[in-house]
Amino acid sequence: MENNTISIEINGESFSFPPGTNILKACNMSGFPVPHFCYHPCLSISGNCRMCMVELELNGRSKVDVACVNTVAEGLKVLTDTPAVLKARRASLEFLLLNHPLDCPFCDCAGECKLQDYYEQYGNPEYSRFSEEKVHKQKRQSIGHNLKLDAERCVLCTRCVRFFEEVVGKKELGVGHRGAHSEIHALAETGVDNDYTGNVVDICPVGALTDTTFRFQRRTWYLQSVPTICPGCARGCNIELQFDLEHEYKRAGKRAQRIKPRYNEQVNQWWICDSGRYGFGAIDDNRLQQASVSEEGQNRTVSSNEAVKAAAKLIRRFIDKKGTAALAVLASPDETNEGLTALRQLFREGLQLPQIDYRLAGEPQGVADQLLKHADLHPNSRGCANLQLEPKFESGSLATQIESGAISGLICFRHDLPALLTPQQLEQLELLVVFETHVVEWNRQPEVLLPLAVYAEQNGSFTSFDGITQQINRAFAPSGEAGTALELIHALAGELKIKGVPATLEKARVLMSSLSADFATVSGPVAGPSRQVSKEARGIQHV
């Protein structure tokens, strides 16, 4: 107590922990994982699943008790796998499985289910002793948003109830009825309604809560996973992007299947918001596949190389005719730092353009909340600001400058121009070169339109609003002929005969780390060649 730690003995080895640490956490930290359903490090202790049984020995007296409720005490001896403990766990599992419907074959959780795993490890290897009729409850209940509840599968750990109450701060779910007939139900008639509902699917240790967007789409063992960063807002939540390329043909080329949060103490802990979680559709939907060049009203599809050549020719001709001040560049806060560094090298250092910005007046803003959501809907606005991608002299907004004729050429990366500029303003532009990820309805066809890769298709980094630079990883190849911003800008620089634009990620990293202190360290895992979904990577279930 004097030096503020308590030493205990776990399976014969000595460890010391700060006072108040519960024994389950202590065992997990010491490398003796204890099975559990209801315990979650971020939620209050419930102690209802009775799965974390361990043998506790203090002052010569021992008993089998739950590890999550008890805290460490000086001289305590913990034994995690004695015959008495294993017997107690087997009995707990037998109770949990009494009324379980055992529909693993069509349960979406099969393969990442704690009940399955623990039964394999600790369960009774013989047949069930239960010969009575099971208690039946309502299956496939829609309890709001994207949630489906199967009351039969539920082990009543109440993680979901506690999550809404303690983390989101809104009472959404409750446990009704008694004994074997207890079940989870939504408190409001309209069901669950908040911005963090998807997280209960992750923390549900069994398949009771499933996600309608992923329901029956794939089996979990088909999925591959890469650690990356959510591009939904400036928070920079850590995510696992899970995808399936082998069975791609089944759902008309939909590669990304779901997004799971990845634990990061500093940023998002265990959670992500629903708009981030269900935003993966944009990776595959409505993507721009091929480059196109518009000449004298004629629009033709070309290869990316040809389009880059055409763009270089047009930019060179425009600068020769009108000078650098009339050509503006709109960089994208959705691009990686590496792509933006290349952009800065080409347009600011190389071509000496004064008009570079990354913001466009009238772009939608999000609504911030106290948990994760940030008002800035772009993942890398801070990266843009760090690279000083701002106009050297302020002279009114882009729209007014186009109207006054000060700007007559525009190179735009991923901004919704048809929505934010009027058709007249777009008509006034002599040169419009657009790098876009998705198909956009153009009322004035750009001279050159180049397809860009989205975040899931490239390596790089994003800088969150509070200056944490985090690694994003490539999950699969860009769709169609799309290229990353880094590749396309390097190719454009080659055509324009401008040196000093980084060709690779490593070169861009070296360059950008000299430009801002935020870029000094890029945190987060780099995806290796093996992409099989590990148990840890399958979301946060195995917490």
Next chain:
Amino acid sequence: MAQYVNHDQKFGATEAIYYPGIAKGVALTIRHFVVNMWFHLMKALRIKARPGAITIQYPDQRRVLPAALRIRHRIKLNEDGRLRCTACMLCETACPDNCIYIVPMESPEEVPEEKMPAIFEIDLARCCFCGMCVEACPMDAIHMDTGIAEMASDSRENLVLDLESLLKPGPIVCTGPAFRGKEILELLPHLKDVRAMEHQTQPEGSIYRVGKTNR
């Protein structure tokens, strides 16, 4: 395994003139004829001996197939006449040839099983008849006991069995010999909707083919 012919082989003297070879072949045929006739004669005289070789007049006569034979697949219905398959994809996972192709869907509210296949196809051209799918099935839905061994076809497309032909095993090509199926299963009423949906979900140019070759 391919057989390679040695073209550099030198013929010996007896091989070069052919006649001894012809004589050997004729002698073998005559030996088989005589031995076989001897056994049939013994049988006719009711003297116990090895049975003589007989020719089965296929397709009018058929051999009795062993009960455990793994042959063309079928999908079973349960006692209430619903599809047993719940599209759990364990057969697809277990299949070493990747010849099973399932697209799952949520079943109508009145069906107790939540999940059912919208498309279930087995590509017989790929199948090696190992029976792993039967072993893997937790619902006892897929069986390889139809006894249908005639699976020749003039196109690869015809060798892909869909859900309808798996429920109602019939000949692959109508021009073949009379089909000897064990039972004709009544199709589910909602299976018609499945078929309609399948036509909707499979676009022209067939994404499915591309995927299969890309695998």
